[in-house]
Amino acid sequence: MKHKNVLYIGGFELPDKNAAAHRVLSNGKILNELGCKMFYMGISHNEECDRNILKTKEVKNYGIDYKVKYPNSKIAWFNYLYNISSIVSLIEDNDIDLIIAYNYPALSLFKLYKYCRKQKIKLISDCTEWYVPQGNIFFKIIKGLDTFFRMRVIHPKLDGLIVISKYLNNYYSNKNKNIILVPPLIDLNDLKWNQKINYNNPVCSFIYAGSPDSKAKDHLGKIISAFKGVNKEFNFSILGITLEDYNKIWQDSPIPSSLNEKIKFYGRVSNIEVIKNLKKADFSIFIREDNLITKAGFPTKFVESITAGTPVLSNKCSNIDDYLIEGENGFFLDISDVSTLTNSLNFVLNQSRDLIDEMKLNCKKYSRFNYLEYKDDFMRLLSFHK
Structure with a gap:
């Protein structure tokens, strides 16, 4: 050549x-x-x-x-x-x-x-x-x-x-x-991947990072609806969209007052801030429909999460099942309806802290996106x- x-x-x-x-x-x-x-x-x-x-x-x-x-x-x-x-x-x-x-x-x-x-x-x-x-x-x-x-x-x-x-x-x-x-x-030598983060979550923490709208690939409203039925304490950070924007887009999935302290919106942040917050979380989460758009594409947020050392929760979209190994660097979610999605979240919330820490370590060692x-x-x- x-x-x-x-x-x-x-x-x-x-x-x-x-x-x-x-x-x-x-x-x-x-x-x-x-x-x-x-x-x-x-x-x-x-x-x-x-x-x-x-x-x-x-x-x-x-x-x-x-x-x-x-x-x-x-x-x-x-x-x-x-x-x-x-x-x-x-x-x-x-x-x-x-x-x-x-x-x-x-x-x-x-x-x-x-x-x-x-x-x-x-x-x-x-x-x-x-x-x-x-x-x-x-x-x-x-x-x-x-x-x-x-x-x-x-x-x-x-x-x-x-x-x-x-x-x-x-x-x-x-x-x-x-x-x-x-x-x-990704380039593992980029400074954003080497930020030192203090990781100590008293309850299981989830993160979503993206800028969805009513026509977006990601169904944030369905995730919020599923979290209403979980049976354990959690924190859910949402980056890329404000609470006001969410309420305009997903009027049929309002956030009940009982979850106001558990679900926090942070609006648009820089990519380096996204990576920093990913590193702090126990799991990142997103779900997508099975259609031509999602089949042909591939979620960048999946790659960023794994590289940041954070296991992924998602349904089987695109070909992420070539990279996600259940129990090692993430779990697949059943999104048949809100009830089955809630059951999937409850399953994740019942995992031990030792397993979550081991999964985060597995993600840090993963090299297929280098x-x-x-x-x-x-x-x-x-x-x-x-």
């Missing part, structure tokens, strides 16, 4: 503003260790972001960082969805010979595909979702066509695919021969000749 100048493009906001940023930087670290020079073109919500992409250049410890202003008008969205001039500028200015497109819009991706074919540049997609459009009929049609074209037509044509889940790996296995399955990855474990996969991806 020759050394390459690699450009990673997509809707990520470096270095840590969204889950996409964490994934992209972890993958980029692997490529850097394989001898690649990394360039990134993400997005910025800064109103002062220069329209000339070359003037946004910043040299970072993770590579060369460029940004496009997040589109906030119809014209800006059209340019983002169709115009690839900024990408071409970066390619020409930096002698790029490999592009990785993170969940990139179909029209731009197709134009980029044709451009790369002419210029003999490799193009790979990093695919982490299968979006199901919601909203008004016009948006559903546009977004539905975009998803169909990207997932079913363009991806099989590309020089390779990085997919996040077993579902996507199985779907593309006979459509694109150069494919690797890469879950969300980015160094995937160097051979990326080597194979880059060495493939179509």
Whole structure:
């Protein structure tokens, strides 16, 4: 494999503003260790972001960082969805010979595909979702066509695919021969994983970290309803949403006054604060429906919890059953209805402190999300000749 100048493009906001940023930087670290020079073109919500992409250049410890202003008008969205001039500028200015497109819009991706074919540049997609459009009929049609074209037509044509889940790996296995399955990855040397936390919970403590809304993958309201029937003392910390927001979204699952001291909302916090609070908890918890969105994706919060040393409580969604071993690093929840979910929580609350401590230690030793474990996969991806 020759050394390459690699450009990673997509809707990520470096270095840590969204889950996409964490994934992209972890993958980029692997490529850097394989001898690649990394360039990134993400997005910025800064109103002062220069329209000339070359003037946004910043040299970072993770590579060369460029940004496009997040589109906030119809014209800006059209340019983002169709115009690839900024990408071409970066390619020409930096002698790029490999592009990785993170969940990139179909029209731009197709134009980029044709451009790369002419210029003999490799193009790979990093695919982490299968979006199901919601909203008004016009948006559903546009977004539905975009998803169909990207997932079913363009991806099989590309020089390779990085997919996040077993579902996507199985779907593309006979459509694109150069494919690797890469879950969300972490760098254990990052300071946030090495924060020293005093861990001493008088009662079993649970944590949820996310920013759900009424259309979210996570069903926080069902979890709250199940906690109403548990038979032991507990604490439940909820990060990423306020009590007021919760009451607006889940009006049918209000929090009774008897649980006001047990369930606490903390609103939005930084990622480093999320990790700190995860480390303090006995268990993290989330549940998701079994649908195309959850099958195709993979929960980053699962990876963060295990790496923070906190066992996970969840239903079987995506392919987390490839990583969660009951009684070792978590438990599966029965979410058939609120009653069965309550029974699952009661089962967890009846576990001994010694077992919980042992499970937390098992999580700290778990290595399957360490980015160094995937160097051979990326080597194979880059060495493939179509």
